Amino acid sequence: MKVTVRAVPALSGEIRPPGDKSISHRAAILSSIGRGQARLRNFSEAADCAATVECLRCLGVDIEQIENGELAINGAGREGLREPEETLDARNSGSTMRMLAGLLAGQPFLSIITGDSSLRMRPMERIIRPLSLMGAHFLARGDGSRAPLAIRGGSLKGISYELPVASAQVKTAIMLAALFAEGETIIREPVASRDHTERLLGSMGARIKAGRGLIRLEAGNLSALDLEIPGDISSAAAWLVAGAIHPQARFRAIGTGINPGRTGIISVMEEMGARIVVRNERVVGGEPVADIETSSSSLEGVEISGDRVPALIDEIPLIALAACYARGRTVIKDAQELRFKETDRISATAEELTKLGGDVAELRDGLIINGTTKLHGAFCDSHGDHRIAMMAAVAGLVAEGQTEVNNAEVAGISYPGFWDEVRRYQLCD
Numbered sequence: 001m002k003v004t005v006r007a008v009p010a011l012s013g014e015i016r017p018p019g020d021k022s023i024s025h026r027a028a029i030l031s032s033i034g035r036g037q038a039r040l041r042n043f044s045e046a047a048d049c050a051a052t053v054e055c056l057r058c059l060g061v062d063i064e065q066i067e068n069g070e071l072a073i074n075g076a077g078r079e080g081l082r083e084p085e086e087t088l089d090a091r092n093s094g095s096t097m098r099m100l101a102g103l104l105a106g107q108p109f110l111s112i113i114t115g116d117s118s119l120r121m122r123p124m125e126r127i128i129r130p131l132s133l134m135g136a137h138f139l140a141r142g143d144g145s146r147a148p149l150a151i152r153g154g155s156l157k158g159i160s161y162e163l164p165v166a167s168a169q170v171k172t173a174i175m176l177a178a179l180f181a182e183g184e185t186i187i188r189e190p191v192a193s194r195d196h197t198e199r200l201l202g203s204m205g206a207r208i209k210a211g212r213g214l215i216r217l218e219a220g221n222l223s224a225l226d227l228e229i230p231g232d233i234s235s236a237a238a239w240l241v242a243g244a245i246h247p248q249a250r251f252r253a254i255g256t257g258i259n260p261g262r263t264g265i266i267s268v269m270e271e272m273g274a275r276i277v278v279r280n281e282r283v284v285g286g287e288p289v290a291d292i293e294t295s296s297s298s299l300e301g302v303e304i305s306g307d308r309v310p311a312l313i314d315e316i317p318l319i320a321l322a323a324c325y326a327r328g329r330t331v332i333k334d335a336q337e338l339r340f341k342e343t344d345r346i347s348a349t350a351e352e353l354t355k356l357g358g359d360v361a362e363l364r365d366g367l368i369i370n371g372t373t374k375l376h377g378a379f380c381d382s383h384g385d386h387r388i389a390m391m392a393a394v395a396g397l398v399a400e401g402q403t404e405v406n407n408a409e410v411a412g413i414s415y416p417g418f419w420d421e422v423r424r425y426q427l428c429d
Contacts, residue, residue, distance in 0.1 A: 003408040003419055005396030007377075011249035011425055015239055017231035019044040019069060020257050021414050023196050023287065025052050025095050026172065027227050029103060030200050032061040033179070034075035036224030041070045043229055047413045048093035055100055055113070058084040075224055078180065083109035087148065090115040092342060092384075092413060094122055095169055101127050101149060102173030105136035106180025108154035113147065118342055118384055120147045127173045130161045134177050134185075158183035158218070165337065166310045168193040168261070171215070175201065175208075178217045189213040191307040194261030196287070200225070203286045227285040230257030234314045235415045236292060237265045241318045242394045243294035244274040245325040250295040258288045264312025266292070268319055272299045272326055301328035301371050309334050316367075317349045317391040323369035324358040325398070332366035342413075343383040352380045352388060356395050356403070377401030386413040393422050 024044035029052065031038035043049065053071070057063055060082035062074040081103075090096035090113055097115055101124070104111045114120065125145035128138050135157055139150040158181045163170060166189050175197055178185035191213070198210040204222040208215065236253035243251035258266070258278065270276055274297040281290040301323060304312070309332075312319065316335055323330035338345035350360045350367060355378040359370040377399050382389035389411040396403030411418040 001407075001409045003393070003405045003422070005393050005403045005405065005422060007399055007401065008397055008425060009248060011242055011246045011251065011397065013425065014252045014254060015236070015421060016254045017233070017236040017256055018046065018415055018417065019229035020232040021046050021049055021234070022095070022168070022194065023229050023257070024049045025099060026197050026200055027229065028052055028056060028063075028071065028073065029099055029176065030204060030222060031073040031075055031224060032056045032059070032063075033078055033081070033103070034204055034222040034224045035077050036075055038073045038075065038224040039070060039226045040073065041228045043069050043071045044232065045069060045416045047091060048095055051089065051091040051093045052096045052100070055088045055090065055096060058086065058088055075222075078221060081107055084111055088113040090119060092116050092119055094119060094341070097124065097147060097149070098127050098169040099172050099176060101151060102131060102176035104151045105131040105134065105153045105177040106156055110150065110152050112150045114149075115147055122146075122340055124149060126165070126167065126170045130159065130170070130174050131177055133159050133161065134181055136177065156181035158185035160186040162188040163190060166191040166193045167337070168196070172197040175215065175217055179206070179219055179222075181219055183218070185217050187215040187217075191310050192261065193310045194259055196259065199286045230284055230287050230289045231255045232414070233257050233262050233265065235418070237315045237318050238390045238394050238415075238418070240265065240269065240276065240292060240294045241322050242397055244269060244276075244297040244299065245322055246398050247296055251293065253292045255289055256292050258290045261311055264308055265315040265319070268302060268304060268308070268312060269322065271302050272322060273297055274299060299326035299371070301326045301330040301369070303331045305331075305333040305366075313337055314387060317345060317387050318394065320349050320353060320360065320367055320369055321391050321395055323371055324353060324360070324373050324375055326371035328371055330369040330371065333363060334365055336365040341387070342385040343388065345385065345387065348383040348385060348388045349391065352392055353395070355380060356399055375399035377403040379404045380406065382407040382410050384410055386410045386415070390415065390418060393418070397422070397425065
């Protein structure tokens with residue numbers, strides 16, 4: 001679909017972000033191999049999470065959809081999954097494919113998992129290598145790392161493994177396999193990434209020790225855990241950036257997760273000069289949550305690199321947009337992971353912001369943005385990537401004139417109600 005976005009004279013309001021996509025994936029998977037029934041409230045309605053749920057059902061897990069975004073999952077236990085009769089479909093979800101590969105590696109049967117054309121182009125070598133070292137057997141297309149993946153699991157042994165690149169998805173795949181492996185599995189991270197899986201495992205009774213980039217985990221049973229999923233900070237980020245770059249704006253994002261591995265967007269925007277206030281901090285289901293307020297700000301360019309990148313990897317397109325409205329130069333480096341998302345996000349971000357009048361140049365591993373640019377409306381394309389679609393929409397709320405976003409429906413991959421929110425605020429004069 002194509003959506004037209006027009007600049008508005010004022011932006012003001014309160015949003016409640018959808019349930020965190022990253023936590024929803026993990027909670028569904030771990031609850032499926034736990035013992036007892038788990039109630040997951042505010043579960044993400046994103047297409048990616050729906051793909052995970054459907055794959056788990058194909059593995060024999062009893063999952064009931066209850067109204068108001070709640071799931072009831074009757075855990076099958078560590079030995080209760082069954083061989084799927086059909087190929088598992090991860091659709092467009094890299095999270096689904098990578099994490100379920102770890103789960104499937106521990107199962108004593110053959111399974112095949114695939115995805116859409118975009119996902120089939122994304123390399124899976126970083127999960128295939130450690131899971132193969134543990135004893136799982138993979139067959140894959142292309143160079144041996146492209147989906148569909150055929151996985152013959154079972155008879156795993158714990159390993160000591162150092163991640164070449166910080167990745168919460170790869171780390172999670174290894175931890176899921178470790179729950180079925182003989183002996184201890186040790187994982188070392190070059191930079192600490194988001195720790196949603198570690199927190200959930202600890203709350204569900206796993207034999208895990210984690211901290212300072214080191215994880216030690218042994219096989220064991222998990223107990224069901226009722227959970228309220230926090231609001232997704234990656235979804236809230238669209239409105240936090242909109243509030244900061246619009247000249248007449250004030251926004252509040254209620255009940256947003258502020259896991260330390262996810263709050264890079266807040267620290268970077270504050271460094272740029274954004275007026276951000278975090279209020280009402282509390283803990284929900286083992287995860288820190290708060291209400292985040294933002295308002296019109298005068299921004300300055302910054303440099304982002306190194307161990308700061310994993311905590312804001314999903315928000316870099318939005319940060320690049322904010323940088324277009326900042327004084328001076330913003331340099332983003334060490335973000336080569338963006339080349340392997342739903343699209344090449346480095347290239348797509350540069351291309352779309354340039355269409356809008358931004359002064360943006362690509363680096364091998366990032367971007368250079370020269371700010372103080374007034375953006376203008378343009379015909380933009382999402383490149384089939386939800387993050388690019390939302391970046392273009394936020395730009396359209398501020399840029400002079402009219403912006404059209406093609407293939408806009410992909411925003412629903414992570415934020416099903418996003419365009420409804422945009423339409424609501426376009427009526428705010």
